Amino acid sequence: MIRQTLMAAPRKAGVACALSLAALVAGCGGIPTNRTVESVHQPVVERTNYTLDLQTGPGGLPYQEQRRLADWFETMDLRYGDRIAVDDPLDSPQTRAMVESITGRYGLLLSDRAPVTTGHVNAGTARIVVTRSTASVPSCPRWSNSDANPNNATSSNYGCAVNSNLAAMVANPEHLLKGAEGTGETTIMSSNKAIDTYREQDPTGKQGLKAANTGN
DSSP: OEEEEEESSOOOSOOOOOSSHHHHHHOTTSSOOOOSSSOSOOOEEEEEEEEEEEEOBTTBSOHHHHHHHHHHHHHHTOOTTOEEEEEOTTOOHHHHHHHHHHHHTTTOOBOSSOOOOSSOOOTTEEEEEEEEEEEEOTTOSOOOSOOOOTTOOOOTTTTHHHHHHHHHHOSOGGGGTSOOOOOSOOHHHHHHHHHHHHHHSOOTTTTOOOOOOOOO
16 A cells, blocks of 8 residues: 655745744744645645555456455445556456446546555566545634634634535545546537527427317
């Protein structure tokens, strides 16, 4: 398992403890020093790689290995935002197709390239890599014990609520690092298809009313 930590946004405002008597008494962060509206508390995205090595054959994955993979995916509780990759030294299209079929049950697609993982993958073995990202804002909440604010700065907890909620609610934490890429088709184009279909449809009464017998 490999864990990688990335900052979701650069810290534009430099925050440092002033080398003064007040800072030494209050401690680092005791007296706010950020005089901008850019919060120093930014979301941090952590990536964790989970791996499973499977035995392969001439026809791809044997049935028992397919069952192992399906059970592992179920245990991992795959969800939106997870990235699945296959590290296969033989680059077998049959193996990739079988993994892709099982992955498709969760509405996910295989990545084109597998991330670097620990250890060597021998021929006859395929390593399945699940990359999962999480987002959080470290050191939040951060309430200062000092009411002194000689720098006219924002509070030490400024930005914690907004950015912590953003990190908790984002469906795919990777979007905090890089926004979702479009498919080339805008939402307006997609919605217009449904609208045009509705408008071009013949009215239900175009063929006239059906004769109905109202008698007993």
